[in-house]
Amino acid sequence: WGHTLFTYDSIGSTMDRARELAQKGAREGTLVIAAEQTEGRGRLNRAWISPAGSLYLSILLYPDAEKLPYLTVLAGLAVAEAIEEVTSIHTDLKWPNDVLIRGKKVAGILVESGVSKTRNYTVIGMGINVNIQTGSCLEIAGIATSLSDHIGRPVDPLALLRALIDRLEFLYSSFDQNAILKLWKSRLITLGRRVKATSGTSVFEGAAIDVNSDGALIIRRDDGTECAVVAGDVTLG
Ligand code: BTN
Numbered sequence: 001w002g003h004t005l006f007t008y009d010s011i012g013s014t015m016d017r018a019r020e021l022a023q024k025g026a027r028e029g030t031l032v033i034a035a036e037q038t039e040g041r042g043r044l045n046r047a048w049i050s051p052a053g054s055l056y057l058s059i060l061l062y063p064d065a066e067k068l069p070y071l072t073v074l075a076g077l078a079v080a081e082a083i084e085e086v087t088s089i090h091t092d093l094k095w096p097n098d099v100l101i102r103g104k105k106v107a108g109i110l111v112e113s114g115v116s117k118t119r120n121y122t123v124i125g126m127g128i129n130v131n132i133q134t135g136s137c138l139e140i141a142g143i144a145t146s147l148s149d150h151i152g153r154p155v156d157p158l159a160l161l162r163a164l165i166d167r168l169e170f171l172y173s174s175f176d177q178n179a180i181l182k183l184w185k186s187r188l189i190t191l192g193r194r195v196k197a198t199s200g201t202s203v204f205e206g207a208a209i210d211v212n213s214d215g216a217l218i219i220r221r222d223d224g225t226e227c228a229v230v231a232g233d234v235t236l237g
Contacts, residue, residue, distance in 0.1 A: 001029030001059065001169045008032075012039040015112060015125045018058035022114065022121040030060040031165070040127065042108055043097075044233055049139050053131040054146070055157050059168065061122050067175055068113070068122065072097050073184045073215045074171050075109045075124045080187055082164035083107070083128070087147055087155055095190040095208070095217050095234050099128075104145035126164070130157050177213070185211060190234060195219065199232030208234070 004027055011017060011034040018032045034057075037050035050056050063071060076097040083091050083099070083106070091107075092100045099107035110125040129146035131154050137144075147155040171180060185191065190208045197204045197219060206221040216228040 004030040008034040014058035018123040055128040078167040092189040093187040194237030
């Protein structure tokens with residue numbers, strides 16, 4: 001992976017560029033990296049503020065149906081492990097896929113799928129706050145952190161990028177669904193907490209008791225009934 005690499009000083013969104021490349025039949029593992037994004041996007045139609053100093057990348061894959069449901073889980077785990085490998089900072093995951101340091105968001109993952117002329121493709125987008133001062137960025141001050149904010153010195157983005165791609169490629173090619181879920185669950189701070197999950201127009205409130213084999217969050221409501229939330233947003237109580 002990363003043998004075909006597109007780098008940009010500034011771009012709208014690496015997601016859009018990767019999707020264009022998919023339409024042109026670019027190979028699996030094609031990587032799009034930008035120093036800054038002017039229209040970075042996050043989950044649930046949110047903007048992803050993307051000033052210079054952090055890592056913004058998208059990777060193009062053509063996963064088979066077996067791997068498709070696990071890509072979000074796999075990417076969250078790879079980001080968490082790569083950060084830990086390069087900086088020794090422990091990270092947690094908040095369902096479905098925010099990467100946190102002591103409760104503040106340090107990275108986010110966006111998975112988008114589509115169809116090119118010949119086949120289905122998926123783009124995994126990852127944004128990691130590496131060397132930005134989150135305190136001076138109004139939109140995210142207080143809720144986000146960066147690796148350099150946390151350890152008080154700059155972090156080499158290239159070392160992080162290498163570790164991340166290696167980790168992702170390993171987890172993807174040696175795909176072991178149970179092992180991935182187990183590692184992912186061990187970092188999920190959502191489990192055991194009271195949560196409010198919003199999925200489309202539905203709201204589910206209760207205790208987050210588990211995730212099922214597809215990564216859906218199992219919530220036990222106060223009346224004892226349980227539901228599985230497949231996609232959405234969670235606030236911790
Ligand atoms: C989220 O937490 O909501 C997901 C954020 C994903 C941001 C990354 S940055 C690289 C790629 N390009 C984008 O426009 N978004 C993703």
